[in-house]
Amino acid sequence: MTSRADRTKQRLFEATLKLASSRGLVGLTVDEIAAEAGVAKGTVYYNFGSKDGLIEALLRYGVGQLAGRLRAHTGKPDPVAGLESLVDEGLAFVAEYRGFSQILVSEMWRTPGQWHETLTPLREEIVSIVKDQLQRVSDAGRLPEGVLIPTAAAGLFGTLLVVALDWQVFQPQRARAEVRDGVLLLLRGFTR
Amino acid sequence: MTSRADRTKQRLFEATLKLASSRGLVGLTVDEIAAEAGVAKGTVYYNFGSKDGLIEALLRYGVGQLAGRLRAHTGKPDPVAGLESLVDEGLAFVAEYRGFSQILVSEMWRTPGQWHETLTPLREEIVSIVKDQLQRVSDAGRLPEGVLIPTAAAGLFGTLLVVALDWQVFQPQRARAEVRDGVLLLLRGFTR
Amino acid sequence: MTSRADRTKQRLFEATLKLASSRGLVGLTVDEIAAEAGVAKGTVYYNFGSKDGLIEALLRYGVGQLAGRLRAHTGKPDPVAGLESLVDEGLAFVAEYRGFSQILVSEMWRTPGQWHETLTPLREEIVSIVKDQLQRVSDAGRLPEGVLIPTAAAGLFGTLLVVALDWQVFQPQRARAEVRDGVLLLLRGFTR
Amino acid sequence: MTSRADRTKQRLFEATLKLASSRGLVGLTVDEIAAEAGVAKGTVYYNFGSKDGLIEALLRYGVGQLAGRLRAHTGKPDPVAGLESLVDEGLAFVAEYRGFSQILVSEMWRTPGQWHETLTPLREEIVSIVKDQLQRVSDAGRLPEGVLIPTAAAGLFGTLLVVALDWQVFQPQRARAEVRDGVLLLLRGFTR
DNA sequence: AATGAATGAGGTTTCATTCAT
DNA sequence: GATGAATGAAACCTCATTCAT
Secondary structure, three states, X not given: OOOHHHHHHHHHHHHHHHHHHXXXXXXXXXXXXXXXXXXXXXXXXXXXXXXXXXXXXHHHHHHHHHHHHHXXXXXXXXXXXXXXXXXXXHHHHHHHOHHHHHHHHHHHOOOOOOOHHHHHHHHHHHHXXXXXXXXXXXXXXXXXXXXXXXXXXXXXXXXXHHHHHXXXXXXXXXXXXXXXXXXXXXXXOOOO | OOOHHHHHHHHHHHHHHHHHHHHOOOOOOHHHHHHHHOOOHHHHHHXXXXXXXXXXXXXXXXXXXXXXXXXXXXXXXXXXXXXXXHHHXXXXXXXXXXXXXXXXXXXXXXXXXXXXXXXXXHHHHHHHHHHHHHHHHHHOOOOOOOOOHHHHHHHHHHHHHHHHHHHHHHOOOOOHHHHHHHHHHHHOOOXX | OOOHHHHHHHHHHHHHHHHHHHHOOOOOOHHHHHHHHOOOHHHHHHHHOOHHHHHHHHHHHHHHHHHHHHXXXXXXXXXXXXHHHHHHHHHHHHHHOHHHHHHHHHHOOOOOOOOHHHHHHHHHHHHHHHHHHHHHHHHOOOOOXXXXXXXXXXXXXXXXXXXXXXXXXXXXXXXXXXXXXXXXXXXXXXXX | OOOHHHHHHHHHHHHHHHHHHHHOOOOOOHHHHHHHHOOOHHHHHHHHOOHHHHHHHHHHHHHHHHHHHHHOOOOOOOHXXXXXXXXXXXXXXXXXXXXXXXXXXXHHOOOOOOOHHHHHHHHHHXXXXXXXXXXXXXXXXXXXXXXXXHHHHHHHHHHHHHHHHHHXXXXXXXXXXXXXXXXXXXXXXXXX
């Protein structure tokens, strides 16, 4: 059961995500977010306490969304196909929520950084999903000797984010399939 | 010969770099930068005209350093060895100038982004260096069919940055050689 | 018989008193009061109509208590002894309800002041009690020539409040009897 | 030598004092203060950091003014006349800076209270002046046996403030000399 | 070449009040 | 009789920029 407040929060998340895609998350004003969500400015403060509170909650929400979408692709019988599917979904997510992805990249490696503490466990959640899928690939004997799965998973996540953003920002004319194949080409270093 | 003004600019660069790694470029105030550099606020405006002017000069300065160091590794007879050497140097640069690297990943894909226009040609400079080296690899017949060099170059640059930062922030115990080997493993997807 | 509403009102009074002693009446928020009382914010409005309504009711309630206690000491045969007894009771009241007394000194002379209009007649009620007692002293021929009873009554009330609070806050180690004797020493200026 | 900043602070003090007299110190807006002082709003923050910072500095400034004015009356040959003169000056100060005096009374006995820590040593300064003067009266053999000078000084200060405010707020038609005589009548309990 | 006090547009935050439940 | 999510006017505060020194 979703309460009224939950629905309001949901609407504020969506509004922020939408605005962040075109204007970035920093430089976004509470006025704009509230207007986009169709609520009063005070409602943001009632629900999240502060602008930072909203952003922190949004980070959790957004990473949750991403995790959910990635997990949906981990059940395939062929683990390599699953990995490819996971990459494809990651690209789709970044394309859809570019502003959010951009802040992930901005804040993930900022230390000490305002949201570093929030992001560290969230990053771990995503990396875990990738790690598990890589383990399945390994269990199927399709990973070369010497690949350290935890390291490879972390690298893959960062690479995926960054390549997807680079595609959106600097090479928007390319098709997603094309970019996906580029990333998969990189993956060939890991899989066979 | 370094003039008094040059020394002041250098100090402002260093102060900005130090602060930007934890607070970001947007969150940084001219007051803080001036205080950290030990000069008055007006001095920033005297030397750079505006906050943007300072940031832009810093970005140009930093990217110039990076470009110079990468170029030093592009002359090797064996193009694949050159590529590997270039990766190694990239990792070393990030380790040495982590603050600047964090700025790069934070701002590179931020759109509209205050410094996006400045960074776009600077990114092009770095990507070009990688592109040229990949071309040499291709000319030597060591690149698989179907690899699009411009795309691969852009992807490699982003990946390098992100993997290096991830190493510094989340896996500082790993040796640089180890990380380099991990990236080179990735590179095998491109080269043969 | 106390109804549910009466109990709620009482709890709101107590919560307000507790918070107001350190934060003042103006700095107090309805949210805080409701939280301290363990009721929802809307309940304050249901019972008192507004924040002002709550404060006014509290002021009337508190002054009513004080007036009742002071009046209990005005019937003595010896008017000077009665005056001394009244002073003693005033000190006891401040010691017991320090939070309320702090509110009184904070708001009594605040002009324009949100609650000034409410306090003015309430102050008059207390001053009247003192005035009547002074009149009895005067009727007994124990007041020096030239003492203006209304003026003296107002002065005594203020002095009593302030000396009592000063005792509680800055000299808590003193015994009440000691403080009372100090005030009575002052009173000798008035009586003989 | 007074710097430009010192002059600005001075003007902000005077403006705040002026406005506080008619509108109270709480409820005063930074906009109003800045406008009254003829400076921009930002100037308040440049000089004092926050509205609270301004108020805290004002408390020190105002009490300093009061102390200076009281001290000017402590040199008289006749200590009792000096005490009377001191009382007279105190009344004049309250009449002139009613808003400031009102906040003194509001905050002096508020515990813990936002400005209690600031006010405690300031109160001590004023009480000391009164104490010294009472000591001179005592040295001249004009204080009755049994009067505790520290206690009497504290009581006198509070009484003075409160009687003066009561005069200004509830009995503005009375002449200052009349009120002074009323306080001196109270003092007769102490002096002879 | 450098300073730092002053500015004000534009943001964030507070909080008494309303109202559907 | 009580609730608590929502409101928006009105406050506070930030900070890039200017300019007289």
